[in-house]
Amino acid sequence: MTAQQPVKFYQTGTFTVGNRLLAEDDRNVQANMRRTNSLNSGHRACQGCGEALGARYAIDAAMQATNNQVMAVNATGCLEVFSTPYPETSWQIPWLHSLFGNAAAVASGVAAGLRARGKKDVRVIAQGGDGGTTDIGFGCLSGMFERNDDVLYICYDNEAYMNTGVQRSSATPPAARTATTMAVGPHPGNVFGTGKNLPLIAMAHHIPYVATASVANLRDLEAKVIRAMSMRGARYIHIHVPCPLGWGSAPADTIKVARMAVESGLFPLFEAEHGEVTSRYTLRRPVPVTDYLKLQKRFAHLFGKTPDTETLTSIQAMADRNIRVFGLQGQEAV
Amino acid sequence: MLKQTEGSHAVAEAIALCRPEVICAYPITPQTHIVEGLGEMVKSGELKDCEFINVESEFAALSVAIGSSAAGARSYTATASQGILFMAEAVYNAAGLGLPIVMTIGNRAIGAPINIWNDHSDSMSMRDAGWIQLYAETNQEAVDLHIQAFRLAEELSCPVMVCVDGFILTHAYERIDIPTQEQVDAYLPKFEPVQILDCDEPVSIGAMVGPEAFFEVRYLQHHKQLRALELIPQLAAEFKQQFGRDSGGLVRTYQCEDADTIIVALGSINGTVKDAVDEARANGQRAGVLTICSFRPFPLVEVRAALEKAKRVVVLEKTLAVGLGGVVSDGVRKSLSGIALKGYTVIAGLGGRSITKRSLLNLLKQADRDELEPLSFLDLNWDVVNREIERGKQQRRTGPIAENILRDLHTNAAARTS
Numbered sequence: 001m002t003a004q005q006p007v008k009f010y011q012t013g014t015f016t017v018g019n020r021l022l023a024e025d026d027r028n029v030q031a032n033m034r035r036t037n038s039l040n041s042g043h044r045a046c047q048g049c050g051e052a053l054g055a056r057y058a059i060d061a062a063m064q065a066t067n068n069q070v071m072a073v074n075a076t077g078c079l080e081v082f083s084t085p086y087p088e089t090s091w092q093i094p095w096l097h098s099l100f101g102n103a104a105a106v107a108s109g110v111a112a113g114l115r116a117r118g119k120k121d122v123r124v125i126a127q128g129g130d131g132g133t134t135d136i137g138f139g140c141l142s143g144m145f146e147r148n149d150d151v152l153y154i155c156y157d158n159e160a161y162m163n164t165g166v167q168r169s170s171a172t173p174p175a176a177r178t179a180t181t182m183a184v185g186p187h188p189g190n191v192f193g194t195g196k197n198l199p200l201i202a203m204a205h206h207i208p209y210v211a212t213a214s215v216a217n218l219r220d221l222e223a224k225v226i227r228a229m230s231m232r233g234a235r236y237i238h239i240h241v242p243c244p245l246g247w248g249s250a251p252a253d254t255i256k257v258a259r260m261a262v263e264s265g266l267f268p269l270f271e272a273e274h275g276e277v278t279s280r281y282t283l284r285r286p287v288p289v290t291d292y293l294k295l296q297k298r299f300a301h302l303f304g305k306t307p308d309t310e311t312l313t314s315i316q317a318m319a320d321r322n323i324r325v326f327g328l329q330g331q332e333a334v
Numbered sequence: 335m336l337k338q339t340e341g342s343h344a345v346a347e348a349i350a351l352c353r354p355e356v357i358c359a360y361p362i363t364p365q366t367h368i369v370e371g372l373g374e375m376v377k378s379g380e381l382k383d384c385e386f387i388n389v390e391s392e393f394a395a396l397s398v399a400i401g402s403s404a405a406g407a408r409s410y411t412a413t414a415s416q417g418i419l420f421m422a423e424a425v426y427n428a429a430g431l432g433l434p435i436v437m438t439i440g441n442r443a444i445g446a447p448i449n450i451w452n453d454h455s456d457s458m459s460m461r462d463a464g465w466i467q468l469y470a471e472t473n474q475e476a477v478d479l480h481i482q483a484f485r486l487a488e489e490l491s492c493p494v495m496v497c498v499d500g501f502i503l504t505h506a507y508e509r510i511d512i513p514t515q516e517q518v519d520a521y522l523p524k525f526e527p528v529q530i531l532d533c534d535e536p537v538s539i540g541a542m543v544g545p546e547a548f549f550e551v552r553y554l555q556h557h558k559q560l561r562a563l564e565l566i567p568q569l570a571a572e573f574k575q576q577f578g579r580d581s582g583g584l585v586r587t588y589q590c591e592d593a594d595t596i597i598v599a600l601g602s603i604n605g606t607v608k609d610a611v612d613e614a615r616a617n618g619q620r621a622g623v624l625t626i627c628s629f630r631p632f633p634l635v636e637v638r639a640a641l642e643k644a645k646r647v648v649v650l651e652k653t654l655a656v657g658l659g660g661v662v663s664d665g666v667r668k669s670l671s672g673i674a675l676k677g678y679t680v681i682a683g684l685g686g687r688s689i690t691k692r693s694l695l696n697l698l699k700q701a702d703r704d705e706l707e708p709l710s711f712l713d714l715n716w717d718v719v720n721r722e723i724e725r726g727k728q729q730r731r732t733g734p735i736a737e738n739i740l741r742d743l744h745t746n747a748a749a750r751t752s
Contacts, residue, residue, distance in 0.1 A: 112387055112401070
């Protein structure tokens with residue numbers, strides 16, 4: 001079950017629902033004439049940037065959920081750089097960038113300042129990439145979680161440090177080629193058995209709300225943001241956002257790549273409240289991980305004339321494990 | 335109201351009187367008692383409309399203050415030593431963003447070797463970060479400087495550090511006049527931010543700035559400090575008018591008018607230095623003291639005016655700029671450009687080494703005979719140093735230096751008693 005859909009109206013081949021089939025109130029935020037364009041067009045993101053897409057949907061949804069009373073704190077990274085080549089800024093909301101590793105703490109401070117000044121209706125979002133979240137910003141993030149500060153932290157996970165030129169982060173998947181996990185040697189790409197699962201770590205803090213989302217399922221993403229904004233305290237949404245530049249995928253394939261990550265089981269979509277999983281997106285027809293990997297040049301060394309079947313089998317095992325552990329096995333649609 | 339109290343607690347009371355709205359706390363000796371005092375006041379309800387946040391690091395402490403200040407709340411934190419190094423990135427960031435945060439530094443040495451006692455290495459390490467730095471001579475001044483600091487910070491939209499010597503001041507119990515709420519309210523107006531996160535007027539703060547504008551932004555930080563050179567004496571004068579005592583200002587002189595030798599110092603050591611000067615004068619030496627309260631901005635004009643008639647200046651520094659000598663000396667020398675007087679740098683009191691009146695009197699005698707080296711180290715145990723240097727010449731794997739020195743001291747002490 002996904003976050004927002006009691007009834008499913010699938011369009012052929014896409015698994016997404018068409019707005020025109022829904023009542024106006026049920027349509028997605030971006031289809032709304034009153035959408036806020038919080039992250040306005042004209043920014044400097046690459047073609048097919050998953051992060052720009054995810055951020056626009058997430059922040060607009062938060063705006064709709066809060067009567068436009070949202071301010072955001074941004075970690076250093078692609079989103080920060082491409083959105084504010086001053087004197088131009090794409091942000092139509094109050095927006096603050098301080099440092100790479102402190103977005104969660106700065107957001108805690110903004111929330112505290114607002115609370116002290118009696119501005120209870122204004123809500124705070126912190127956002128950053130996977131490097132700013134799972135690595136350098138991890139201490140501040142964990143502190144924000146454990147204090148249950150009234151902040152929604154959104155991680156746009158493109159699985160490496162893209163802004164500095166595609167270096168490995170603790171969110172980089174095994175076997176992926178990055179500038180610091182080169183596709184050379186007997187075990188090319190990132191090593192197995194490393195990295196961290198931040199949504200699970202967030203859940204271990206027993207915070208009110210944790211969710212994963214993907215730009216492949218934007219209605220689900222919006223619904224999760226809206227759900228998060230209906231709560232107070234520390235909340236975390238981890239959004240999988242393909243990076244054509246870093247992943248070596250076609251810009252036009254961003255949604256497809258993201259969808260294959262979800263449908264293969266490599267990126268499970270779920271929600272959790274106070275440390276317990278409350279919903280999951282089940283896979284009706286799981287696809288083999290090769291359908292996901294083959295779209296990306298960062299995994300090209302696994303294919304070619306003699307495919308690296310051993311590595312491919314290991315990655316498939318990761319997906320299978322996710323399907324088992326998160327209970328993603330669904331039923332065929334009727 | 336006069337009361338017998340601990341320096342840290344008096345500072346906490348002063349902060350509370352300034353009506354802070356967000357206080358972030360992370361423990362590090364010797365700053366702890368300040369934030370503990372404030373935490374108690376918030377929790378008991380004595381300090382109202384204030385958020386007290388226990389954070390997970392100094393980096394987070396200042397980051398929270400950056401957020402709360404940008405949200406328009408009067409924000410405060412305190413740290414020391416390793417703490418200010420751990421938050422260094424945020425120290426520069428707060429100044430670059432122009433956020434009027436006030437932070438107490440309970441001055442303490444920086445490791446390794448780890449050491450909890452007083453010197454000025456911590457705040458001095460951030461001297462070029464764009465913060466105003468005020469050094470308190472007494473706990474009374476520590477109280478008064480914090481009240482002035484919020485006013486100064488908010489008028490300039492520039493962060494201010496109030497540096498209070500660890501233990502020597504923070505943990506000393508003495509008679510302190512704590513102002514009334516009415517007095518502080520009359521002196522310190524409500525915080526009116528020059529920039530604020532506001533949904534009605536959304537702005538982006540902290541954008542990427544390239545070569546076309548970075549230089550100008552950085553210059554304007556310098557401009558704020560130049561304005562502070564005018565504002566600090568004004569605020570001190572106004573403070574005297576309303577509170578009835580001298581506190582703060584750029585510099586203070588003691589017996590400098592006819593002095594041949596002037597000692598320049600920052601912070602709590604000035605009390606001992608003044609005692610030494612009194613005694614030296616009783617012995618016929620013409621000595622004086624120049625106390626620098628505002629180290630950033632550095633008051634070049636006032637320092638020059640105080641020193642230009644002297645024959646020599648001795649800069650007594652609680653920081654060693656390793657590989658160079660003194661930090662304060664640089665500014666003093668700059669202020670004396672074109673004036674031919676003898677200048678000596680004396681490094682003293684590192685890691686809490688006592689600076690005694692006897693040593694200072696001896697120093698003044700040496701200075702008067704111009705027997706001082708340009709750079710000297712007050713009460714440094716040369717025997718121990720030379721033995722360790724010798725060990726290094728004798729063998730390759732000499733082991734860790736700090737442990738060698740301690741063993742050496744212990745062995746020699748044991749040898750003396752047996």
